[in-house]
Amino acid sequence: xxxxxxxxxxxxxxxxxxxxxxxxxxxxxxxIAQMLIMLDSTIVNVALPSIGRDLQAGxxxxxxxxxxxxxxxxxxxxxxxxxxxxxGRRNAFLVGLAVFGAASLACGVAGSEQILVTARLxxxxxxxxxxxxxxxxxxxxxxxxxxxxxxxxxVWSGLGVIGATVxxxxxxxxxxxxxxxxxxxxxxxxxxxxxxxxxxxxAPMKGSGDTRMRLPTAVVATLGIGLLCFGFIQLQEGLxxxxxxxxxxxxxxxxxxxxxxxxxxxxxxxxVFLLRVRAYAWAGFGLLLAAxxxxxxxxxxxxxxxxxxxxxxxxxxxxxxxLCLGSLVSAFAxxxxxxxxxxxxxxxxxxxxxxxxxxAVIAATASGTGSAAAVIGxxxxxxxxxxxxxxxxxxxxxxxxxxxxxGVGSGLLNTFNExxxxxxxxxxxxxxxxxxxxxxxxxxxxxxxxxxxxxxxFQVLAVVSVLAGATAVALWRVSRSDA
Numbered sequence: 437x438x439x440x441x442x443x444x445x446x447x448x449x450x451x452x453x454x455x456x457x458x459x460x461x462x463x464x465x466x467x468i469a470q471m472l473i474m475l476d477s478t479i480v481n482v483a484l485p486s487i488g489r490d491l492q493a494g495x496x497x498x499x500x501x502x503x504x505x506x507x508x509x510x511x512x513x514x515x516x517x518x519x520x521x522x523x524g525r526r527n528a529f530l531v532g533l534a535v536f537g538a539a540s541l542a543c544g545v546a547g548s549e550q551i552l553v554t555a556r557l558x559x560x561x562x563x564x565x566x567x568x569x570x571x572x573x574x575x576x577x578x579x580x581x582x583x584x585x586x587x588x589x590x591v592w593s594g595l596g597v598i599g600a601t602v603x604x605x606x607x608x609x610x611x612x613x614x615x616x617x618x619x620x621x622x623x624x625x626x627x628x629x630x631x632x633x634x635x636x637x638x639a640p641m642k643g644s645g646d647t648r649m650r651l652p653t654a655v656v657a658t659l660g661i662g663l664l665c666f667g668f669i670q671l672q673e674g675l676x677x678x679x680x681x682x683x684x685x686x687x688x689x690x691x692x693x694x695x696x697x698x699x700x701x702x703x704x705x706x707x708v709f710l711l712r713v714r715a716y717a718w719a720g721f722g723l724l725l726a727a728x729x730x731x732x733x734x735x736x737x738x739x740x741x742x743x744x745x746x747x748x749x750x751x752x753x754x755x756x757x758x759l760c761l762g763s764l765v766s767a768f769a770x771x772x773x774x775x776x777x778x779x780x781x782x783x784x785x786x787x788x789x790x791x792x793x794x795x796a797v798i799a800a801t802a803s804g805t806g807s808a809a810a811v812i813g814x815x816x817x818x819x820x821x822x823x824x825x826x827x828x829x830x831x832x833x834x835x836x837x838x839x840x841x842x843g844v845g846s847g848l849l850n851t852f853n854e855x856x857x858x859x860x861x862x863x864x865x866x867x868x869x870x871x872x873x874x875x876x877x878x879x880x881x882x883x884x885x886x887x888x889x890x891x892x893x894f895q896v897l898a899v900v901s902v903l904a905g906a907t908a909v910a911l912w913r914v915s916r917s918d919a
Contacts, residue, residue, distance in 0.1 A: 461637040466570035471599035478603030482749035483616035493549035508560025510854035511662035516568035517847020525641035532566030544621035571846035594767030608753030660690035668862035719833030720852040727856025743886035762819025779828035780915040784908040786824025793818035801891040864893040
């Protein structure tokens, strides 16, 4: 498959004038929103100790301060996409902004752990609607010009990656210089600016009159995906706990029944027909793996630097700055590279770069407390590979989505991505914790045990990276067969 847009979005007449390029204002608005969403998925991590002390919050409440956001965000992405197709993309975007902003304010002024967790769940709801509508706005706005769509998807997904990595740095800076509350309150002025810009610059993009919400199906889809996210979150407590496996089994059953039903539906909420498109299916699987690598690596490296080398949250944030800069450099380089070598080769190169970086981290943490400098250098290389994975995957996945299904098609892609975030933490956190506990039990120091835990976690990520490589090869073959 060459990088092409939706077939129905292009005039087939050879005498038709080339479609006009759309202004970049829609990309700026949607891109900033996506950066905020991803920033809020990581900014709170370094603030958890301060939140615990200030609100006297226990470990479960702190876990749900992170996990609750992931749960509602991942579970409602498909619903958010359907809402965009039904009420219009700009209207859904504005709804998402309002909910996300109100919940951010509630988080910032929360006086108890119960209010904070509830507000974080609300943030996830707003993020789901906002993210799904933002991507559908980009697909609908720039889909008529393939080169412009590629550039837009590059910037949009690149800003998401940068937001996730900047969140770790900004979180440490805010916690040490201001208060953990500003990790949430900082969203408010930015969201207000985006709201004004959206009202002034975004086209109405009205919804289809034939599209309905299909609320019963939406409830089942949300429950199935929610149980999947819940299971992955709870697996972080240990692989031997029964309830996460019960939730995952129930999720598989519900999603299987939903897929069977939606495959025969006239106006499906779940676009099963897109999963039969090889490029879309492989892109979805690739996004799951890419998010697993990104969130897993951020979790492991943050814990390693703080627990094995005694870095403060702020010092940890600055130690991860090279990773962020690597992502930034890579994101800006992709459009020019794509024109020369194609997105499939860029994705394959990104996987190779990340596998090399992971191997370097494994080597640097092989004994003792490991080398912090070597790990930081390897993470900079790892950052180079992040946009070169996400950008091509969103490009391949977005190309076959019909404009009428831009919302749910984009929502499903984002669901794969968010599921990967849950998988990343679910697989590395228990493995790392088990190794750390075993090391302490065997007489190792806390710092040495923390390094051993990071070493084991990155070994798991190496296996994930190999799977991503197989996905890259599959997409490269698809691109050649459809060329």
